[in-house]
Amino acid sequence: MGGAHEKGGVEGQTVYFRRNHFVPVPEVSSLAELKGMVEQWDRQDDARRIGSRSRTIADDFALEQPLLMPLPEEPFETGRLFTPRADRYGQISVRANRYSIPIRLIDKRVRVVLHASHLVVYDQNVEVARHERLIAKGAVRLDLDHYLEVLVRKPGAFPGSTALEQARSAGKLTPVHDAWGTQAMKISPSGTAPAH
Numbered sequence: 001m002g003g004a005h006e007k008g009g010v011e012g013q014t015v016y017f018r019r020n021h022f023v024p025v026p027e028v029s030s031l032a033e034l035k036g037m038v039e040q041w042d043r044q045d046d047a048r049r050i051g052s053r054s055r056t057i058a059d060d061f062a063l064e065q066p067l068l069m070p071l072p073e074e075p076f077e078t079g080r081l082f083t084p085r086a087d088r089y090g091q092i093s094v095r096a097n098r099y100s101i102p103i104r105l106i107d108k109r110v111r112v113v114l115h116a117s118h119l120v121v122y123d124q125n126v127e128v129a130r131h132e133r134l135i136a137k138g139a140v141r142l143d144l145d146h147y148l149e150v151l152v153r154k155p156g157a158f159p160g161s162t163a164l165e166q167a168r169s170a171g172k173l174t175p176v177h178d179a180w181g182t183q184a185m186k187i188s189p190s191g192t193a194p195a196h
Contacts, residue, residue: 080114084109095114099140118132119131
């Protein structure tokens with residue numbers, strides 16, 4: 001009798017939620033937008049009654065909540081582990097996307113923990129990079145700070161660098177970066193200061 005939407009339990013409600021909110025798959029521009037939609041659907045579901053029950057989902061949860069165990073004190077790792085090797089551009093490939101890491105790690109293998117919204121890169125057990133996760137396949141995310149070491153040796157490369165353009169468009173260009181760019185503009189492409 002009835003479909004999954006009339007069944008109780010977590011499994012039945014998961015099927016109901018997925019069929020009613022993720023079929024067809026919603027189109028969003030960011031993970032934050034999707035999270036907002038899910039939170040709104042969840043609030044709407046709180047007022048819903050399952051089958052012929054007299055209490056709403058929120059009423060049932062209020063009764064069950066005091067019986068729930070507390071969350072564990074130690075965090076549970078939910079990310080997926082990868083161990084890519086950095087290429088000659090100081091980038092790693094994770095799930096068909098590219099992310100920058102400090103150039104001192106070129107040709108080294110690093111440990112990456114990929115989460116739903118971000119990824120963290122480790123050299124040994126030290127965090128060396130953190131990026132917002134890219135959604136579209138084949139995209140590239142560069143952190144300007146990962147390239148500053150190379151720009152000391154080749155300052156002429158600074159004005160046209162992809163990392164600089166990404167930092168500028170993301171609003172992450174600090175006054176320190178700006179000063180670097182101004183100085184780089186004063187230096188010729190050969191990397192030497194122009195004659196006065």
